[in-house]
Amino acid sequence: VRPLSGKEEAxxxxxxxxxxxxxxxxxxxxxDSGGLSSSEYIILVSLSEATDGAMRMVDLAAxxxxxxxxxxxxxxxxxQAGLVIRRPxxxxxxxxxxxxxxxxxxxxxxxxxxxxxxxxRRVFDGLEGTDLEALSAALRRIAADEPIxxxxxxxxx
Amino acid sequence: VRPLSGKEEAxxxxxxxxxxxxxxxxxxxxxDSGGLSSSEYIILVSLSEATDGAMRMVDLAAxxxxxxxxxxxxxxxxxQAGLVIRRPxxxxxxxxxxxxxxxxxxxxxxxxxxxxxxxxRRVFDGLEGTDLEALSAALRRIAADEPIxxxxxxxxx
DNA sequence: AAAGATTGACATGTCAATCTTG
DNA sequence: CAAGATTGACATGTCAATCTTT
Numbered sequence: 001v002r003p004l005s006g007k008e009e010a011x012x013x014x015x016x017x018x019x020x021x022x023x024x025x026x027x028x029x030x031x032d033s034g035g036l037s038s039s040e041y042i043i044l045v046s047l048s049e050a051t052d053g054a055m056r057m058v059d060l061a062a063x064x065x066x067x068x069x070x071x072x073x074x075x076x077x078x079x080q081a082g083l084v085i086r087r088p089x090x091x092x093x094x095x096x097x098x099x100x101x102x103x104x105x106x107x108x109x110x111x112x113x114x115x116x117x118x119x120x121r122r123v124f125d126g127l128e129g130t131d132l133e134a135l136s137a138a139l140r141r142i143a144a145d146e147p148i149x150x151x152x153x154x155x156x157x
Numbered sequence: 158v159r160p161l162s163g164k165e166e167a168x169x170x171x172x173x174x175x176x177x178x179x180x181x182x183x184x185x186x187x188x189d190s191g192g193l194s195s196s197e198y199i200i201l202v203s204l205s206e207a208t209d210g211a212m213r214m215v216d217l218a219a220x221x222x223x224x225x226x227x228x229x230x231x232x233x234x235x236x237q238a239g240l241v242i243r244r245p246x247x248x249x250x251x252x253x254x255x256x257x258x259x260x261x262x263x264x265x266x267x268x269x270x271x272x273x274x275x276x277x278r279r280v281f282d283g284l285e286g287t288d289l290e291a292l293s294a295a296l297r298r299i300a301a302d303e304p305i306x307x308x309x310x311x312x313x314x
Numbered sequence: 315a316a317a318g319a320t321t322g323a324c325a326t327g328t329c330a331a332t333c334t335t336g
Numbered sequence: 337c338a339a340g341a342t343t344g345a346c347a348t349g350t351c352a353a354t355c356t357t358t
Contacts, residue, residue, distance in 0.1 A: 001274045007289040008281055014296035015280065016199075019180050020222045022172075022300045024350095039326080042173075057341060065177045070327050072342055094335045094340045117158045123172065124165055126298035132164040134288070135295050139171035141283035143179045155336080156339075181328095196348080214319060227349050229320055251318045251357045312358080313317075 015142075025122050033114025036107070039066060039074050041115065044083065044100065044108045051152075053100035056089060059151050060098055083107055091154050172299075182279050190271025193264070196223060196231050198272065201240065201257065201265045208309075210257035213246060216308050217255055240264055249312050 004012060027038055036044070042064045047053050055063070061071035075098050078084040083104030089095030100108075127135075161169060184195055193201070199221045204210050212220070218228035232255050235241040240261030246252030257265075284292070 001270065001277055003273060004276065004281075007293070010293040011284075011289050011296065012276060012280070014293045015179075017222070018296055018299060019176065021302060023176050025300050037326080058339085065174070067328060068341065069329080069343080073327070076342095089340095092336080092340080096341060113158065116160060119161065119169055120158055122300050123169070124161070126301055127168075127295065130295050130298070131291070132168050134291065136164070136167040136171045138284065138287050138292050139168065139175055141287070142175060143182050143279050144283055145178060194348080215317085224350060225319065226321080226351080230349070233320095246318095249318080249358080253319060 022122065026118055029114065029118035029122070030111070033118070034107070034111030036111050039064065039070070040078060040083075041108075041111065043071070043074050043078060043098075044104060047084065047098060047100040048105060048108055053105070054097050054153070056151070056153050057096050057098065062148050078104070089153050092156070095153065097153055179279065183275055186271065186275035186279070187268075190275070191264070191268030193268050196221065196227070197235060197240075198265075198268065200228070200231050200235065200255075201261055204241065204255060204257040205262060205265055210262065211254050211310065213308070213310050214253050214255065219305050235261070246310050248310055252310065254310055 023038070030036055030038060030041065034041075043060060046060055046063045047055055057071055057075070058068065060075070061068045064071060064074075066074065075084055075086065078098075079086055083101055085099045085101055087097050087099060089097050180195070187193055187195060187198065191198075200217060203217060203220045204212055214228055214232070215225065217232070218225045221228060221231075223231065232241055232243065235255075236243055240258055242256045242258055244254050244256060246254050
């Protein structure tokens with residue numbers, strides 16, 4: 001395999017730095033402001049965007065890009081905190097559905113301003129004058145994987 | 158704070174995806190090929206680039222962007238595997254120095270081709286025709302922090 | 315007191331195994 | 337048997353406390 005060119009090397013280093021530094025910074029911000037971890041936040045956002053604030057565990061795992069077991073763990077935490085409720089699927093005896101509670105929605109809304117500020121500060125403040133379309137296009141090509149289709153609580157094929 | 162524009166939103170989503178997906182993909186590749194985790198790899202690379210393959214724990218932690226305690230843990234693992242040796246600093250009674258062994262260097266070299274292939278496959282194969290300079294410049298501005306100065310094994314001020 | 319290094323307690327999330335239903 | 341969900345065992349890395357040396 002051909003070694004990295006100088007420019008590639010530069011991209012690689014920045015990318016590796018980002019992978020370490022950015023999650024830490026964002027998580028620290030979140031801990032300060034809302035008290036929600038990033039995984040918890042993703043789960044809540046996913047639920048809030050779904051119909052009736054409800055999603056099956058598999059879909060939730062796919063959407064949040066956690067393992068199924070990881071999703072189970074996070075949802076368990078959120079249930080204990082009263083932000084989410086678990087109920088069995090009506091259509092599939094194997095299925096469990098996580099449902100966002102009103103408390104959960106409230107907490108999510110309360111966390112939003114902090115997250116926004118964090119995104120601005122850590123990412124977009126530095127990107128004034130950058131071609132954002134080119135940037136997101138480039139990022140989209142890195143570690144590209146299949147898009148995640150929206151599914152519903154039904155029996156699966 | 159001003160909400161994210163459409164373009165910003167797109168960048169944000171891709172960035173979040175990357176932060177989750179890319180480390181997993183890279184770690185999986187590494188586990189397959191060399192048997193070194195990414196933290197172990199970073200530590201070994203840092204040592205290999207230092208004079209005499211030796212570095213103080215603090216500097217190693219800064220360079221690898223781990224906590225001091227995190228660095229201690231990784232180095233402990235590497236010592237047990239015989240890839241690194243620990244010795245006290247000659248100049249500072251508080252200091253410990255991690256030294257790359259010949260076995261460690263060999264293992265690092267053995268892991269290199271796999272890492273290169275992984276970098277190409279996961280990142281650069283998708284970036285054909287992308288302006289790499291613009292990309293690394295953009296990445297550099299995200300979560301920017303102070304650069305890490307190269308230090309030596311001496312008494313500190 | 316401050317810096318360097320380590321350790322204990324803990325949080326998080328993965329993998330493999332397990333249980334239930336389709 | 338395959339899919340969905342969960343649990344046990346484990347790896348990794350952080351924070352706070354501790355010990356030693358400056």
